[in-house]
């Protein structure tokens with residue numbers, strides 16, 4: 001697969017603060033690439049450097065196989081950007097806004113009419129085309145922001161936290177829309193601090209913190225880093241230390257803790273929850289509730305940095 005983006009040792013400081021610190025990564029054609037990191041980790045700064053909107057201290061950036069610079073308009077016209085802050089015209093309607101942004105790239109009126117319709121359909125704003133931005137809910141406004149950024153059918157799309165502060169319904173529309181853009185052949189860079197979204201959408205993921213790479217790879221590769229294949233919680237009234245020690249020594253268990261009536265167990269590579277349940281029965285342990293979950297990208301982040309992705 002061709003590399004659409006290649007970044008090598010990108011560094012960008014704001015005075016003493018290194019917002020991006022020797023960051024290297026590449027993005028392959030037609031993938032959805034997730035840039036995941038907590039607030040202030042350098043996601044937007046990285047995107048702005050890639051787009052040549054910001055000067056940077058050092059490093060190399062190439063897009064579509066060419067070194068990127070502020071005047072490379074033939075590269076820029078193949079890029080769509082959905083900025084973190086909504087940027088639309090209050091005086092224009094939904095359709096007029098999308099048409100305006102599309103007209104910066106598409107001069108042919110007939111073609112543009114079709115493109116604008118496609119964008120309206122993609123973000124499902126069909127019933128709102130004559131509304132002004134101020135009449136839209138937060139979620140609908142975000143969807144308009146996305147339509148404006150992608151209406152010219154760019155090959156490479158940057159979406160900077162497009163779902164912040166949107167209701168769950170709009171969030172699903174947005175995520176489905178992004179999948180469709182990708183199915184239609186666009187390469188997508190998706191930044192978020194919502195690990196669930198990144199897990200749902202992205203093929204490859206780069207986790208950053210303080211401008212540095214914490215981990216990168218596919219979801220599966222990242223999750224292997226934590227060495228846990230399953231986590232389980234049991235609600236148990238009482239548990240002696242002797243039994244807890246026995247639990248800790250049970251095969252394939254990475255960790256076990258008991259606190260406030262809850263036994264938390266994490267299992268290594270193989271899933272042996274069934275055997276463990278039998279073990280609890282054999283030891284006459286009664287539990288009222290049990291639930292289990294797979295490891296998440298937050299577990300990866302927690303393991304590597306000692307803190308949660310979201311505060």
Ligand SMILES: Nc1ncnc2c1ncn2[C@@H]1O[C@H](COP(=O)(O)OP(=O)(O)OP(=O)(O)O)[C@@H](O)[C@H]1O
Pocket residue numbers: 014017019037038039040041042043044045046084161193
């Ligand atoms: N113009 C600026 N001047 C000074 N510091 C800045 C500027 N822009 C960003 N920073 C700082 O650089 C760091 C990275 O910021 P950036 O906006 O890239 O993070 P982010 O990962 O996009 O965060 P968020 O999830 O909040 O959008 C932060 O510490 C931020 O405070």
Ligand SMILES: [Mg+2]
Pocket residue numbers: 043044045084160161
């Ligand atoms: Mg940001």
